[in-house]
Amino acid sequence: MFEKALKGGKLYWSWIAFLCLLILVGLASYSVQWQVGLGITGMSKEVSWGLYIANFTFLVGVAASAVVVALPTYIYNQHKFEKMTTLGEFLAVAAVTMCILFVLVDLGRPMRVLHVILYPSPNSVMFFDFIVLSGYALWNIIIAWYILSSRITNTDISWYVKVIIYLAIPWAISIHTVTAYLYSGLVARGMWMTALLAPRFLASAFAAGPSLLIIAAIIAKRYANFDVGREAIDKVAQIVTFAMIVNLFFLGCELFVVFYSQHPEHLAHWTYLLFGMDGYGKLVPWIWASIGLGIFAVLMMIHPTTRKNEQLLVFACALIFISIWIDKGLGLIVPGYIPSMVHTVVEYWPTMLETFIALGVWGVGLLIFTVLGKMAIGVFQDYPTEEELKEMMEEEKEEEVVEEVVTAPAKEYTCELCGAVFTDLDECCEHAEKEHKIAKASCDIVCFEKG
Amino acid sequence: MISRRKFLVTFGSALAGVILSASQLEKALAAFQSVEKGSSSQWGMIVDLSKCAGLSCQACIDACVREHNIPKIEGKHHIWWITFVKFENAFPEQTHEMLGEFKELPTLILCNHCYHPPCTKVCPTQATWQREDGIVMMDWHRCIGCRYCMAACPYGSRSFNWVDPRQYLAEITNPMFPTRTKGVVEKCIFCYHRIDRGELPACVEACPNDALIFGDLNKFDSEIRKMLGEEYTIVRKPSAGTKPKIYYILPWGEK
Numbered sequence: 001m002f003e004k005a006l007k008g009g010k011l012y013w014s015w016i017a018f019l020c021l022l023i024l025v026g027l028a029s030y031s032v033q034w035q036v037g038l039g040i041t042g043m044s045k046e047v048s049w050g051l052y053i054a055n056f057t058f059l060v061g062v063a064a065s066a067v068v069v070a071l072p073t074y075i076y077n078q079h080k081f082e083k084m085t086t087l088g089e090f091l092a093v094a095a096v097t098m099c100i101l102f103v104l105v106d107l108g109r110p111m112r113v114l115h116v117i118l119y120p121s122p123n124s125v126m127f128f129d130f131i132v133l134s135g136y137a138l139w140n141i142i143i144a145w146y147i148l149s150s151r152i153t154n155t156d157i158s159w160y161v162k163v164i165i166y167l168a169i170p171w172a173i174s175i176h177t178v179t180a181y182l183y184s185g186l187v188a189r190g191m192w193m194t195a196l197l198a199p200r201f202l203a204s205a206f207a208a209g210p211s212l213l214i215i216a217a218i219i220a221k222r223y224a225n226f227d228v229g230r231e232a233i234d235k236v237a238q239i240v241t242f243a244m245i246v247n248l249f250f251l252g253c254e255l256f257v258v259f260y261s262q263h264p265e266h267l268a269h270w271t272y273l274l275f276g277m278d279g280y281g282k283l284v285p286w287i288w289a290s291i292g293l294g295i296f297a298v299l300m301m302i303h304p305t306t307r308k309n310e311q312l313l314v315f316a317c318a319l320i321f322i323s324i325w326i327d328k329g330l331g332l333i334v335p336g337y338i339p340s341m342v343h344t345v346v347e348y349w350p351t352m353l354e355t356f357i358a359l360g361v362w363g364v365g366l367l368i369f370t371v372l373g374k375m376a377i378g379v380f381q382d383y384p385t386e387e388e389l390k391e392m393m394e395e396e397k398e399e400e401v402v403e404e405v406v407t408a409p410a411k412e413y414t415c416e417l418c419g420a421v422f423t424d425l426d427e428c429c430e431h432a433e434k435e436h437k438i439a440k441a442s443c444d445i446v447c448f449e450k451g
Numbered sequence: 452m453i454s455r456r457k458f459l460v461t462f463g464s465a466l467a468g469v470i471l472s473a474s475q476l477e478k479a480l481a482a483f484q485s486v487e488k489g490s491s492s493q494w495g496m497i498v499d500l501s502k503c504a505g506l507s508c509q510a511c512i513d514a515c516v517r518e519h520n521i522p523k524i525e526g527k528h529h530i531w532w533i534t535f536v537k538f539e540n541a542f543p544e545q546t547h548e549m550l551g552e553f554k555e556l557p558t559l560i561l562c563n564h565c566y567h568p569p570c571t572k573v574c575p576t577q578a579t580w581q582r583e584d585g586i587v588m589m590d591w592h593r594c595i596g597c598r599y600c601m602a603a604c605p606y607g608s609r610s611f612n613w614v615d616p617r618q619y620l621a622e623i624t625n626p627m628f629p630t631r632t633k634g635v636v637e638k639c640i641f642c643y644h645r646i647d648r649g650e651l652p653a654c655v656e657a658c659p660n661d662a663l664i665f666g667d668l669n670k671f672d673s674e675i676r677k678m679l680g681e682e683y684t685i686v687r688k689p690s691a692g693t694k695p696k697i698y699y700i701l702p703w704g705e706k
């Protein structure tokens with residue numbers, strides 16, 4: 001299967017080269033962090049989680065939602081959604097890999113990460129998160145692999161893979177719920193300690209993950225001639241719309257409780273985030289941009305004419321993706337630490353090295369997604385199902401008819417010197433140059449149109 | 452047909468399994484709500500702000516730094532086990548705009564060795580845990596540096612080694628106590644090594660004004676218990692429900 005990822009055009013290889021460059025820069029930056037310590041980041045005693053954990057949180061959502069969206073439809077309507085499902089599976093694999101990498105680069109002593117398993121601590125949510133994330137990565141690799149191989153051997157997927165597919169759906173929801181519990185169970189951080197956090201995570205994830213999926217699907221259609229189908233895209237676009245609306249609604253609920261109740265522990269963080277505090281307000285423009293983009297994108301998605309226009313759809317999806325990335329990263333993890341536990345404002349901003357490391361991790365994820373996606377596209381194109389074959393044959397027939405009309409009756413050229421016949425003027429010229437030493441530029445002396 | 456013997460063996464082992472897992476479950480559940488133990492000691496401390504000399508003294512802080520080889524780092528990577536902050540920062544819930552000089556009162560803060568420490572609850576490796584006697588400990592060889600405990604502590608009592616701390620140590624003032632490496636969390640460990648030898652914590656011993664009173668909260672006739680019964684004391688952020696064991700006596704109208 002894998003060899004399918006090794007064939008590709010210029011565009012494909014330059015994209016791969018770009019990702020490799022990102023990864024290399026990331027690795028170089030990480031080696032500095034390895035030597036010096038996490039001190040090279042913008043984090044501090046007061047803000048002790050930053051860009052890495054923010055990306056981790058965001059990507060857990062992407063991983064979870066890409067699958068939940070695609071799998072159920074797959075179970076009910078195998079062939080129509082097969083392509084979208086496989087893309088979703090691979091997106092999930094890439095996202096989970098990024099999650100794990102982001103946790104690893106965030107650790108002060110990464111070599112000790114196995115202590116989590118050696119000294120299992122069932123009272124720590126992080127322990128459970130570790131388990132569900134690794135399990136999730138495994139399920140998705142298995143499912144995607146079996147969907148592809150069943151395609152190659154042209155058999156139905158076996159019952160145990162179906163069981164795993166059913167299992168993967170609640171599992172996907174669990175990874176994001178458990179990740180939300182990571183934060184919402186902390187009495188120290190008023191901003192996170194809200195029961196709404198897990199639902200909000202899920203809603204935003206169901207908007208961001210599928211948005212990325214749609215973008216990927218449309219790119220695949222444009223550049224790889226791989227069509228997941230109008231219907232699949234539209235279904236997913238509807239889910240994105242609903243999820244984003246619910247997400248904004250949840251945000252509204254949160255804001256109401258915080259600002260109406262004026263509970264100080266909750267109010268302080270939100271005030272800093274939305275309006276700034278004590279003259280500090282690095283995050284203020286970002287969060288408003290996030291909210292603004294979110295609302296604008298939802299308006300675009302609600303209207304069927306914009307939603308059904310491919311270009312506008314990609315644009316809206318990109319906006320949603322950006323909006324939620326800001327919301328999860330800068331808008332959730334960082335302000336949870338500001339003001340600090342002794343009510344001082346210490347701001348956070350990622351350093352250059354930190355950003356490079358994060359980009360490097362994204363590079364790894366996108367590389368995995370590209371390679372796996374390329375592989376899937378190859379398999380789907382080489383092993384079409386019977387329905388697709390029929391469709392393709394019909395299309396071909398149509399094309400033939402069109403061609404007949406367009407191509408004019410064939411011309412013939414003869415070489416005056418030896419009488420050889422050619423269907424093409426170029427061929428005749430080449431022949432003249434080779435055989436009779438007549439320069440190509442002046443081959444019209446010998447090559448004449450027949451009749 | 453299964454024989455009677457086989458049945459008994461199977462049944463018995465299944466039963467044992469259930470009982471075993473039940474006891475494990477109980478253990479796991481107990482971890483969620485560390486109960487106050489009646490039998491052993493429970494160490495606690497009173498910070499008497501009416502006696503504390505404030506910023507001009509710093510004897511306790513110096514003693515702590517020397518005892519535990521704490522690096523002196525300026526800026527956002529700073530590390531402290533015990534330090535001064537303004538009253539309004541230590542007790543935000545007990546402050547209001549009209550409060551005058553009191554706001555500025557230098558207030559000692561350190562790990563509260565809470566009865567219900569959220570920090571130990573969240574640690575994925577049990578690198579920080581609570582001893583029988585209530586001291587919240589740190590294992591610097593096990594800590595993976597995930598900083599989850601820092602997110603969980605409502606008092607900001609934990610510091611992280613963002614860089615190698617040894618480069619900030621002019622000298623190792625106490626060779627008997629380990630220096631830390633980069634990438635681990637550290638905090639006040641109530642001088643467990645001294646307590647186990649029957650000594651007082653370094654800060655308590657160093658205080659020239661008797662402003663720090665250390666003792667066993669489970670002993671009815673200890674000095675600390677008597678003071679807690681007679682004087683009005685407050686703790687930091689009681690609303691967090693962690694039940695801190697560092698109690699504060701305020702200088703009522705004296706300052």
Ligand code: SF4
Nearest residue numbers: 562563564565570604
């Ligand atoms: S003060 Fe913080 S670090 Fe100390 S025991 Fe309480 S929660 Fe843990």
Ligand code: SF4
Nearest residue numbers: 574594595597598600
């Ligand atoms: S930083 Fe260390 S002590 Fe704190 S939670 Fe993580 S492993 Fe435990």
